Amino acid sequence: MKVLYNLAKDKKGALARVKEGFLAEFIYLFRGIYGRSDIFCDSLYDSGATSDRVQASSIRSQQLDNYSMKMRQYFRRYRTGLDHRTGLDPEMIKRRDELKHDILSYFGASNGDWRDVSWQMSHIIKDVKTLSALVALDKDEISALRYAEKNRIPFQITPYYLSLFNKDGKSDDDRAVRAQVLPSKRYCKRISINRRYGADLDFMGEKWTSPIDGITRRYPQILILKPYDSCPQICVYCQRNWEIKCLDEAKVTKEKVKKAIDWIRENENITEVLVTGGDPLTLNDRLSAG
Known part of the structure; x- marks a missing residue:
């Protein structure tokens, strides 16, 4: 809220601190609040537009198809192991299989172990040394994880989930996958500061x-x-x-x-x-x- 307040007041340096994505998210949020998102067709909800419910439903269905097509266009920018158009992305499946093999070799395990939940549980990766031996980490990731270890902020990754990483380092293909389980240094510092001052982290009450x-x-x-x-x-x-x-x-x-x-x-x-x-x-x- 402080960032938005500074932007609204045109405070010096406020705009330079935010990225386009941040601004776009709030612009569309505010447009939606005021019914100006240009996503929905008002005529569909006008009782005088048509008295034929089937026709109105068909129009709405076509509209949803158009939304879906736009979503798919964005999704196609990113390769995934599961692609609804082609079934599977061969290159990504191959890459993940190779990393899976590396993980099994590292732990001296077999394909049978991979499907054993007990094996997965007993080989959870929770330290920088093991993680960096299996996948490439950038400097920011290493710094954040070492900070987490030093300040007893837990992170844990199952072997299966690690196989979804890009072995050669963070890329657009696995950026979100990594972000789910690798805490940033900013996140770790905030946790550490809140602990130090006895702040209540139970924001859900x-x-x-x-x-x-x-x-x-x-x-x-x-x-x-x-x-x-x-x-x-x-x-x-x-x-x-x-x-x-x-x-x-x-x-x-x-x-x-x-x-x-x-x-x-x-x-x-x-x-x-x-x-x-x-x-x-x-x-x-x-x-x-x-």
């Missing part, structure tokens, strides 16, 4: 909607049950990064889960439970079944 440990309840009949506080892979954008721990430090307390389930059982107003976390499927079948 879950601590204030937790009537009992392991439960978050915001709605009349639906609640969240969190039996585990880690994931095999930690996403940078996760809203629960403030409580997610690395797998080595994570724990599940059966007593805590039992009390939470008893609380749900005794409250007749609860009709729906979303089991989340952390990733509850990280737990073995015996613990998951209770």
